[in-house]
Amino acid sequence: MLGDILKRLIQPEPAPLSDPDARLALGALLVRIAHSDSEYTHEEAARIERILAARYGLAPAAAVALRHQAEELEREAPDTVRFTRAIKDAVPYEDREAVVEALWEVVLADGIRDHEEDAMLRLLANLLGINDRDSNIARQRVEARRG
Numbered sequence: 585m586l587g588d589i590l591k592r593l594i595q596p597e598p599a600p601l602s603d604p605d606a607r608l609a610l611g612a613l614l615v616r617i618a619h620s621d622s623e624y625t626h627e628e629a630a631r632i633e634r635i636l637a638a639r640y641g642l643a644p645a646a647a648v649a650l651r652h653q654a655e656e657l658e659r660e661a662p663d664t665v666r667f668t669r670a671i672k673d674a675v676p677y678e679d680r681e682a683v684v685e686a687l688w689e690v691v692l693a694d695g696i697r698d699h700e701e702d703a704m705l706r707l708l709a710n711l712l713g714i715n716d717r718d719s720n721i722a723r724q725r726v727e728a729r730r731g
Contacts, residue, residue, distance in 0.1 A: 590660060601674045607640055609671050610683055611654025612661055617687045620704035631693035635686045668711035680712045685722040692726055
């Protein structure tokens with residue numbers, strides 16, 4: 585299953601992702617950003633589960649299972665540039681904006697805004713076709729919700 589989604593994503597012109605594949609791809613990006621500072625914390629994993637549960641209406645156990653699948657996909661996914669560009673080609677702009685907001689939620693989950701995470705998020709947003717202004721607005725929304 586994971587091999588199939590990877591094959592579809594790295595095609596020259598990938599077709600739009602099915603809902604299950606889009607869920608998995610988003611989860612893998614969230615895992616990748618969480619790993620960017622070389623510390624994948626419990627808080628980040630829990631935040632990923634909450635994002636997936638809220639976004640897709642999943643029960644907690646289903647969100648945990650999806651996170652585990654996303655961790656596996658992230659390990660097998662190609663380099664960040666190819667993986668993210670493939671998602672950009674397969675996911676509508678509005679959904680990519682929401683992806684950037686979810687990425688900020690993970691970056692800010694442990695209460696530390698790390699330089700490596702900032703740099704990775706800037707790269708991911710750019711590769712997803714989201715400009716710095718919209719990414720900053722997404723970050724501000726996340727920070728406002730956190731209080």
